[in-house]
Amino acid sequence: MKFASIIVDVPAMQTDRAFDYKIPDEWQELITPGMRVIVPFGPRKVQGFVIETKNHSDFNRLKSITELLDLTPCLTPELLQVGHWLTEKTLCFKISAFQVMLPAAMKAKYEKVIRLARDQELVSLPEMLLPYFQKTDQVNLKDIEKTISLAFIQKQIKLGHLELIYKVKQKTNKKMVKVIKLNVPVSQLEQLINELPSNAKKQMDILNYFKLNSKSQIQLQELLVEAKTSDTSVKSLISKGVLIEESKEIYRDPYQDRNFKQTSSLQLNQEQQNAIAPILSSVKHSHHEVFLMYGVTGSGKTEVYLQSIEEVLKNGKEAIVLVPEISLTPQMVHRFKGRFGSQVAVLHSGLSIGEKYDEWRKIQRKEVKLVVGARSAIFAPFDNLGMIIIDEEHESSYKQEENPRYHARDVAIYRAQLHKCPVVLGSATPTLETFARSQKGVYKLLTLKERVNRRSMPGVDIIDMREELRNGNRTMFSTSLIEKLQDRLSKGEQSVLFLNKRGYSSFVMCRDCGFVIQCQHCDISLTYHRHGQKLKCHYCGHEEHMPKVCPECQSEHIRFFGTGTQKVEEELVKVLPESRIIRMDVDTTGKKGAHEKLLTKFGNKEADILLGTQMIAKGLDFPDVTLVGVLAADTMLNLPDFRASEKTFQLLTQVSGRAGRHELPGEVIIQTYAPEHYSIQLASQYEYDLFYEQEMLLRKNHAYPPYYYIALVTVSHPEITKVVSVTEKVSQFLRRNVSNETKILGPVASPIPRIKDRYRYQCMVKYKREKNLNETLRKIIEHFQQDITSNDLLITVDLNPSTMM
Numbered sequence: 001m002k003f004a005s006i007i008v009d010v011p012a013m014q015t016d017r018a019f020d021y022k023i024p025d026e027w028q029e030l031i032t033p034g035m036r037v038i039v040p041f042g043p044r045k046v047q048g049f050v051i052e053t054k055n056h057s058d059f060n061r062l063k064s065i066t067e068l069l070d071l072t073p074c075l076t077p078e079l080l081q082v083g084h085w086l087t088e089k090t091l092c093f094k095i096s097a098f099q100v101m102l103p104a105a106m107k108a109k110y111e112k113v114i115r116l117a118r119d120q121e122l123v124s125l126p127e128m129l130l131p132y133f134q135k136t137d138q139v140n141l142k143d144i145e146k147t148i149s150l151a152f153i154q155k156q157i158k159l160g161h162l163e164l165i166y167k168v169k170q171k172t173n174k175k176m177v178k179v180i181k182l183n184v185p186v187s188q189l190e191q192l193i194n195e196l197p198s199n200a201k202k203q204m205d206i207l208n209y210f211k212l213n214s215k216s217q218i219q220l221q222e223l224l225v226e227a228k229t230s231d232t233s234v235k236s237l238i239s240k241g242v243l244i245e246e247s248k249e250i251y252r253d254p255y256q257d258r259n260f261k262q263t264s265s266l267q268l269n270q271e272q273q274n275a276i277a278p279i280l281s282s283v284k285h286s287h288h289e290v291f292l293m294y295g296v297t298g299s300g301k302t303e304v305y306l307q308s309i310e311e312v313l314k315n316g317k318e319a320i321v322l323v324p325e326i327s328l329t330p331q332m333v334h335r336f337k338g339r340f341g342s343q344v345a346v347l348h349s350g351l352s353i354g355e356k357y358d359e360w361r362k363i364q365r366k367e368v369k370l371v372v373g374a375r376s377a378i379f380a381p382f383d384n385l386g387m388i389i390i391d392e393e394h395e396s397s398y399k400q401e402e403n404p405r406y407h408a409r410d411v412a413i414y415r416a417q418l419h420k421c422p423v424v425l426g427s428a429t430p431t432l433e434t435f436a437r438s439q440k441g442v443y444k445l446l447t448l449k450e451r452v453n454r455r456s457m458p459g460v461d462i463i464d465m466r467e468e469l470r471n472g473n474r475t476m477f478s479t480s481l482i483e484k485l486q487d488r489l490s491k492g493e494q495s496v497l498f499l500n501k502r503g504y505s506s507f508v509m510c511r512d513c514g515f516v517i518q519c520q521h522c523d524i525s526l527t528y529h530r531h532g533q534k535l536k537c538h539y540c541g542h543e544e545h546m547p548k549v550c551p552e553c554q555s556e557h558i559r560f561f562g563t564g565t566q567k568v569e570e571e572l573v574k575v576l577p578e579s580r581i582i583r584m585d586v587d588t589t590g591k592k593g594a595h596e597k598l599l600t601k602f603g604n605k606e607a608d609i610l611l612g613t614q615m616i617a618k619g620l621d622f623p624d625v626t627l628v629g630v631l632a633a634d635t636m637l638n639l640p641d642f643r644a645s646e647k648t649f650q651l652l653t654q655v656s657g658r659a660g661r662h663e664l665p666g667e668v669i670i671q672t673y674a675p676e677h678y679s680i681q682l683a684s685q686y687e688y689d690l691f692y693e694q695e696m697l698l699r700k701n702h703a704y705p706p707y708y709y710i711a712l713v714t715v716s717h718p719e720i721t722k723v724v725s726v727t728e729k730v731s732q733f734l735r736r737n738v739s740n741e742t743k744i745l746g747p748v749a750s751p752i753p754r755i756k757d758r759y760r761y762q763c764m765v766k767y768k769r770e771k772n773l774n775e776t777l778r779k780i781i782e783h784f785q786q787d788i789t790s791n792d793l794l795i796t797v798d799l800n801p802s803t804m805m
């Protein structure tokens, strides 16, 4: 192969295509699609992905590939295909699609280097430059910039004295350690020791160490400690040829030094057996199918995953398990490592860049068979996939909120089709989209109605906080919650207190009657804007003034809301001074490993109450937790988001599911200002099916998913007039180019109308069928290309947004 088609790392519309390069003779056998290379591109060198090799190119005067970064392709042929598909699906650049599939460590980083121009004689350089180029012909721009102005350097470049080049740097490299090996047979050691001069005590210690432990190699660091010896003694033995030193790559293993208790398969109950049978059959017949495993919390879904995977591995295939970032708790990792040991790689954002890179390479080298990870693990470079599992499929973290804006579920289904293997989506509260598909038979529905061992679901009490206020309780804890917390304290049982942070401080509510101000056109709460004391609707643009009294009951106690976990903790200590509290939020879990430490502490019963935000809502399975309290159930209901009710229902169900999972029965207290709201009522009764019906009706009436698809176009620019006029043009163009059934809403200011000094406007497309929509959207971006490249305009398109922000 003489030529390669390459996608270069220049994310722009004009460069979003393959470029041909010559393959130098010595690499013609070496280069295959999926490898990363360095190529000249204009004045600089950039990283690129080889997507094809060929014997013929339609272009002449091609440049050559300069450097080869991989010897094994980092993208398999299948992942290359996934990349092309992602580009089509999410309208992203090809380069972004390829890069998102790789660990951050492999992304190129560029360094600007100033080099002495060819033929440039040192003597004719301006004097101030001399010190830099005495010993070398190139200097980092960063270093030279410290003392010499950029303008001066630029002038020198113009004069042809210097040139600026871009050098590609790799972010992280493999971690290497020094290993010391014995270069003689162990049997000779005795004799060698005797031959050493008597003052070479340390060298003797080293040889004795090898002899006594009958080892032939050891890491240098370990040897120094174990044999209590010094670097110089090791060196002299190396110079004598007794030892040799080698560099060996090691993995940064975040779970090293950890023992995972080995577990084995449990006897499945009847419901579990019914659920696993069709999955196993699909595995056995290499048949692609999407299953929705709809099972209440604690019904044993994870055990079904584990046993399905066992079958996959037995067939010599590989599996991917996605879990939401925040539930990638040690508990979850333990369950997989406990069953599959070293066959498991773990990928999540708590790992360092280097650790992630190492876990990824274990997959690439086929040293593991299974990956458990957050969203991006869906791109694990397995080439013989036998199953993909997405736990808590309703979690919004499966959608990436930046380019490429993909949903892991879509990628999973696409990959599983290519590999002819099943996808299992699991949840106690599936998204409406997914459940609707299972009702239509697109996905196969598997149901687990009961908790394992028929344990009952915890009873739920809804506490009306308006009532509490009327009775003179101005604290954030209801009388009933405090009583029950006290009861648990006296019995030595544990409680979980959950504060829903999302949605705080943005909506306006009456503390006396619970009335929340909503848009008269959209059934969505208005957002409070401190600036100008205004309330705005982010869907239709409607706005009004912040009222002085409640429009419903005339009370003056109308205001916007806000409380943090820290505040809750302070208050809690006041009412329950004897309780031991662990607080988990962004502040206490910022440090690496903190999350895990706090949970372990709680698990060891070193605390009575676990207080936290979203991050404690999922996946936790502690036997002594018998009480769950939700401090403000309705905050999320008021987000400007048509999924607000659905998300509230999901969250309440998840949190309630943490109580009474083992022998002791559980209880749940939900505090709210909107006790009659259907998503709170139905969550408290574990009535997913009824919730589904009711919510579907609303979605139908308001033309939202799953009845309609949504595409969101967001325009941003530092000048508001520009933003408005572009968004207006975008909306008009869309209106002209879609069918009658499709609705175009906008232009309207985005829910967050300005970020980092850029104004944001949006336009929403609601459609059922719109075959050419992607093409139309692409045309829009192309049309504004000039403004995008040179005038700081940004147009983002999100097909299927999970938030409207």
Ligand SMILES: Nc1ncnc2c1ncn2[C@@H]1O[C@H](COP(=O)(O)OP(=O)(O)OP(=O)(O)O)[C@@H](O)[C@H]1O
Residues within 6 Å of the ligand: 266, 267, 268, 269, 272, 295, 296, 297, 298, 299, 300, 301, 302, 303, 304, 428, 452, 618, 619, 620, 621, 657, 661
């Ligand atoms: N067949 C079984 N026999 C005995 N115990 C089981 C069985 N299946 C699961 N369990 C146990 O029941 C508990 C709940 O199961 P699991 O965590 O798998 O449920 P889940 O549906 O995944 O829960 P959630 O969605 O709430 O996280 C666990 O402690 C698990 O070990």
Ligand SMILES: [Zn+2]
Residues within 6 Å of the ligand: 510, 511, 512, 513, 514, 515, 550, 551, 552, 553, 554, 555
């Ligand atoms: Zn009121």
Ligand SMILES: [Zn+2]
Residues within 6 Å of the ligand: 519, 520, 521, 522, 537, 538, 539, 540, 541, 542
């Ligand atoms: Zn509105």
